[in-house]
Amino acid sequence: MGTLGSSTQSSRVTVGIVGLLAVAIYALCVALQILVWNPLAAVPGATLDEIHEGLARRNESISLVAVLTWSSIGTLLALAVVLLTATRVVSRLRSVLILQLLILVLGAPVYFFASFSAGMALADAFFISGGDYTPWGRLLYLVSGAALLCLLMVMFFRGKSVTPPVRT
Numbered sequence: 001m002g003t004l005g006s007s008t009q010s011s012r013v014t015v016g017i018v019g020l021l022a023v024a025i026y027a028l029c030v031a032l033q034i035l036v037w038n039p040l041a042a043v044p045g046a047t048l049d050e051i052h053e054g055l056a057r058r059n060e061s062i063s064l065v066a067v068l069t070w071s072s073i074g075t076l077l078a079l080a081v082v083l084l085t086a087t088r089v090v091s092r093l094r095s096v097l098i099l100q101l102l103i104l105v106l107g108a109p110v111y112f113f114a115s116f117s118a119g120m121a122l123a124d125a126f127f128i129s130g131g132d133y134t135p136w137g138r139l140l141y142l143v144s145g146a147a148l149l150c151l152l153m154v155m156f157f158r159g160k161s162v163t164p165p166v167r168t
Contacts, residue, residue: 012093016082019100023078026107026143030071033136034115035062041133042122051122060121070114074103094154101151108144111137 039051039062046054055061081099084090090099115137119130132138 008093009088012085012090012096013082015093015096016078016085016090016100019096019103020075020078020082023074023100023103023107026104026140027071027075029136029140030107030111030114031067033111033132033134033140034067034071034118035064037134037136038115038118038132039122042128043126055121055125058125060125062118062121067114067118070110073110074107077103094158097154098151101147101154104147105144105151107147108141111140111144 036048039048040046043051043054052061078100081090081096081103085096090096115132116130119132122128123130
């Protein structure tokens with residue numbers, strides 16, 4: 001049991017860490033999309049400083065604290081999953097996978113919520129649409145959608161064998 005148990009525990013922790021890395025990369029992309037990529041694409045030819053000056057002239061701003069707070073929630077949750085797995089509070093590999101996928105799925109509504117006020121600030125200050133001006137926002141939604149598909153597959157297939165039993 002010692003080798004098998006530690007190997008299984010190692011697998012759970014590894015899956016947890018991979019999930020944490022995926023969520024952290026997603027969160028970083030959310031923050032960069034809201035704070036850098038989208039503003040630069042929404043106001044072509046302007047620097048970030050010029051964009052923030054334009055926002056300030058219209059009494060608008062993009063809250064760095066709010067964006068970083070919202071975008072870090074998933075990473076903190078994914079870290080909690082790793083810690084709970086390492087301490088054997090979460091003891092099933094499937095549970096670790098489901099939790100990490102669920103956090104990625106919830107990245108889409110968090111991204112929408114976190115980016116909404118920034119988009120509205122850009123729209124009000126520069127008389128443009130408040131939507132995404134880069135493809136990266138859609139890619140974030142696509143990643144969350146793919147995570148949802150994977151989550152549903154993990155939940156649906158609950159360890160069922162994919163090969164038919166052999167008749168003797």
